Amino acid sequence: MDELKYLSGFNSEFKSEDPRCPGSLPPDQNSPQNCPYGLYTEHLSGTAFTAPRVDNKRTWLYRIRPSIGHDPFKPFLNSNITSNWDEQEPDPNQMRWKAFDLPSKNEKKDFVEGLNTVCGSGDPRLKHGIAIHVYACNVSMKDRAFYNSDGDFLIVPQQGALKIITEFGKMIVQPNEICVIQQGMRFTIDVKEPSRGYVLEVYGRHFTIPDLGPIGANGLANPRHFLTPVAWYEDRDVRYEIVVKYQGKLFICEQDHSPFDVVSWAGNYVPYKYDLSKFMVINSVLFDHCDPSIFTVLTCQSEIKGTAIADFVIFPPRWSVQEHTFRPPYYHRNCMSEFMGLIYGHYEAKKEGFVAGGATLHSIMTPHGPDVNCYNQATKEDLKPNKIAEGTQAFMFESCLGLAVTKWGAETCHKLDAEYYKCWKNFKKNFTGPVAK
Ligand SMILES: O=C(O)Cc1cc(O)ccc1O
Numbered sequence: 001m002d003e004l005k006y007l008s009g010f011n012s013e014f015k016s017e018d019p020r021c022p023g024s025l026p027p028d029q030n031s032p033q034n035c036p037y038g039l040y041t042e043h044l045s046g047t048a049f050t051a052p053r054v055d056n057k058r059t060w061l062y063r064i065r066p067s068i069g070h071d072p073f074k075p076f077l078n079s080n081i082t083s084n085w086d087e088q089e090p091d092p093n094q095m096r097w098k099a100f101d102l103p104s105k106n107e108k109k110d111f112v113e114g115l116n117t118v119c120g121s122g123d124p125r126l127k128h129g130i131a132i133h134v135y136a137c138n139v140s141m142k143d144r145a146f147y148n149s150d151g152d153f154l155i156v157p158q159q160g161a162l163k164i165i166t167e168f169g170k171m172i173v174q175p176n177e178i179c180v181i182q183q184g185m186r187f188t189i190d191v192k193e194p195s196r197g198y199v200l201e202v203y204g205r206h207f208t209i210p211d212l213g214p215i216g217a218n219g220l221a222n223p224r225h226f227l228t229p230v231a232w233y234e235d236r237d238v239r240y241e242i243v244v245k246y247q248g249k250l251f252i253c254e255q256d257h258s259p260f261d262v263v264s265w266a267g268n269y270v271p272y273k274y275d276l277s278k279f280m281v282i283n284s285v286l287f288d289h290c291d292p293s294i295f296t297v298l299t300c301q302s303e304i305k306g307t308a309i310a311d312f313v314i315f316p317p318r319w320s321v322q323e324h325t326f327r328p329p330y331y332h333r334n335c336m337s338e339f340m341g342l343i344y345g346h347y348e349a350k351k352e353g354f355v356a357g358g359a360t361l362h363s364i365m366t367p368h369g370p371d372v373n374c375y376n377q378a379t380k381e382d383l384k385p386n387k388i389a390e391g392t393q394a395f396m397f398e399s400c401l402g403l404a405v406t407k408w409g410a411e412t413c414h415k416l417d418a419e420y421y422k423c424w425k426n427f428k429k430n431f432t433g434p435v436a437k
């Protein structure tokens, strides 16, 4: 069970000291000539120095050795991570992936080795774009840490808890929880069982909780339910590997000690986790279907007002009570890209074929919506209050960007389901014809 301590709050100014070294945080300044306990000071920037105060993110780390003490980086081979979006020809078709494979029993893959890019857009060098990855791993990262120089990772475990050690401390992230580890933050992941999940990466900008508009001051994700680790360090002089994702490729270097040697830290640029069951769900209580934006947990905004480079949206269990309404998602064509995954249960619009650990992609302006069975049932059902999606958690990564599927996503994973289009075959023509003159 999760017995770790956390700090609660979103976008808060935190400070934390490992209790083994009380007073390790310099009390009156950021950069003393000599730090308590002989620690080194290091600054981690999450935004430009000159970013407006409301967006400005940085943290001061007090550590046993500065991060710079490492050998040169070399390419890390055998990775299915990419930001090359031209591997395949564009494909506007609705896509559905069966559950992505877990490593087989005689394979050993840690989180880094098990990361595969499915689709994405943009360029980490231009600090604009996203990538969607899936991971499947069965061993812990042994004396190996990872950091992403390209952007932030929003990690959605689907199977298996992740024990994540970061420079800021430890967190355990279970399925139905998510975490965000931002650009530059080093972490290592331990797993106890074959584990699988999804990663939404955003280049160059950070996630926020959405504005609430007329909803008011409260609702959706509550800032106090976002949890940040408390300082924890290890003083271990061993060969340690640091893997970096840099401009879409992985590189590896070695150093002679654990990078998890931060004794205390202070700032507002931190990793955090969030339990999806704590989301305060809002929905229509009389008629019509609310847009899925009502279920936005986190958003990464573009420069265009109200338009997200990436929204993280969930479809949690909730009561459906609308009168004279077609209750499932409406048929539509969207100017945004919609990538969906399933943590457990069944998605209301597609009871078959879209399975936990699998995915769908409905690209810009590609028509989609409930399958024929769902339509037929929803147009006939007695509209009593109904708890939908009990025992279910589907989610969507929605982006204003056009997404390209990688070679891994289209071919190598062997999970694309060629039968997907069939769930929309055989719509009955119900048209009753014009009024007779
Ligand atoms: O396509 C989907 O299943 C996601 C979705 C759900 C919904 O309730 C309304 C619109 C929408 O795109």
Ligand SMILES: [Fe+2]
Residues within 6 Å of the ligand: 332, 334, 338, 362, 368
């Ligand atoms: Fe949709």
